[in-house]
Amino acid sequence: MAIKSREEEKFKALLKTRRLKYTVDRKAIYREVMRLSGHFNADSLYERFKNQGSRIGRDTVYRTLPLLLESGVIQKSAGLSKREFFERTSAKGHHDHLVCVRCGKIIEFKCPEIETFQAKVFSEYLFQPICHDHRLFGICRSCR
Amino acid sequence: MAIKSREEEKFKALLKTRRLKYTVDRKAIYREVMRLSGHFNADSLYERFKNQGSRIGRDTVYRTLPLLLESGVIQKSAGLSKREFFERTSAKGHHDHLVCVRCGKIIEFKCPEIETFQAKVFSEYLFQPICHDHRLFGICRSCR
DNA sequence: TTGAATGCAAAACCTTTGCAAGCTC
DNA sequence: GAGCTTGCAAAGGTTTTGCATTCAA
Numbered sequence: 001m002a003i004k005s006r007e008e009e010k011f012k013a014l015l016k017t018r019r020l021k022y023t024v025d026r027k028a029i030y031r032e033v034m035r036l037s038g039h040f041n042a043d044s045l046y047e048r049f050k051n052q053g054s055r056i057g058r059d060t061v062y063r064t065l066p067l068l069l070e071s072g073v074i075q076k077s078a079g080l081s082k083r084e085f086f087e088r089t090s091a092k093g094h095h096d097h098l099v100c101v102r103c104g105k106i107i108e109f110k111c112p113e114i115e116t117f118q119a120k121v122f123s124e125y126l127f128q129p130i131c132h133d134h135r136l137f138g139i140c141r142s143c144r
Numbered sequence: 145m146a147i148k149s150r151e152e153e154k155f156k157a158l159l160k161t162r163r164l165k166y167t168v169d170r171k172a173i174y175r176e177v178m179r180l181s182g183h184f185n186a187d188s189l190y191e192r193f194k195n196q197g198s199r200i201g202r203d204t205v206y207r208t209l210p211l212l213l214e215s216g217v218i219q220k221s222a223g224l225s226k227r228e229f230f231e232r233t234s235a236k237g238h239h240d241h242l243v244c245v246r247c248g249k250i251i252e253f254k255c256p257e258i259e260t261f262q263a264k265v266f267s268e269y270l271f272q273p274i275c276h277d278h279r280l281f282g283i284c285r286s287c288r
Numbered sequence: 289t290t291g292a293a294t295g296c297a298a299a300a301c302c303t304t305t306g307c308a309a310g311c312t313c
Numbered sequence: 314g315a316g317c318t319t320g321c322a323a324a325g326g327t328t329t330t331g332c333a334t335t336c337a338a
Contacts, residue, residue, distance in 0.1 A: 021292060021337050043327080057295050062328065070245070082226070082303080083327070098269055101214075109265050117258045118280060125242055125251055127282035134278045136262060138271035165312055165317060187302080201320050206303065226328075227302070 007034070007073050007090055014071035025056050029064045030073070039077040039087040069131060076133050080104045096134040102143035151178070151217050151234055158215035169200050173208045174217070183221040183231040213275060220277050224248050240278040246287035253280075 011030055015022050032048060033040075042062045049056040065086060068074045077085035078097035094115070098107040114134070122129040155174055159166050176192060177184075186206045193200040209230060212218045221229035222241035238259070242251040258278070266273045 023293065023337065025294075059296080060294060063293085098265060098271060100271070101274060107269055109269070111261050111265055113261045114258050117255050117261075121242060121253050121255055121280060122282055125253070126285040127242060127244070127280070128288060129280070129282045130245060132278070132280045134276070136265060136271070136273070136276045138266055138273045141270040144272060167312070167318065169319075203321085204319060
């Protein structure tokens, strides 16, 4: 619960910085995202609203996800399709993905050392970090 | 020239593994890619052929790039659009990208330590490495 | 009150695909 | 000759956009 609120503050803070509003729809999208533990995309999230009888539009979802991404509440996930996948950052903590290009299997990995060096790169170039996309592609053992 | 041939061998080797053919078109695409030092995408490469009066089709380019990618001759590059960008691996050696989400500026960085840990992840999960996509998104100093 | 957000529908976009004809090996 | 490759054209599928209306601060 503590984490949940802190996440919400991050989202609100981003909106404030951008002089954007914390509307009913954005709140609903934020809340729905917090209920998800797996990966999702704009469309699957929209479908959830539709199934619940909510009138939140697909476009609103498409427009809100980049804001959640930038605020750090969600992060990019992985998949073989061109589609963009996301997942809640706090669900399992931050991690990256290893993708088998043959069977599409996706493995989550955590590598704190990589995170450390990433942070160094950001600071070396005087960038304020927002997020990153790190996917390793290869062929898994069973596909070889 | 030595490097050039070695690259070509890598490409040929991949084709052989997949029982694919080293056709005239694939050779032409390989050669054209070797002439490029900056980043490109399927379409811009196709345009180059068109401007040269070559009859190589857009589709062939689209179908060949994944093969060059898998053989390691090219790697993914970065951009803000959904479009896929590539660049020759040997042009500047392997590197990754730092992208400013405000102005779109792209900075290339090299971080050998990250590469080392990536290799560890691949071997830990028994994956045969093919390539990776590593982009750091943030806000550059002048945009803040 | 003012600027932002939303829904609708349409557009835009890049990429992929099926198929018949032509090449490679 | 068998199977892969290519060009054509069309489809595909996701994401974006313009605009009028509604809403938040």
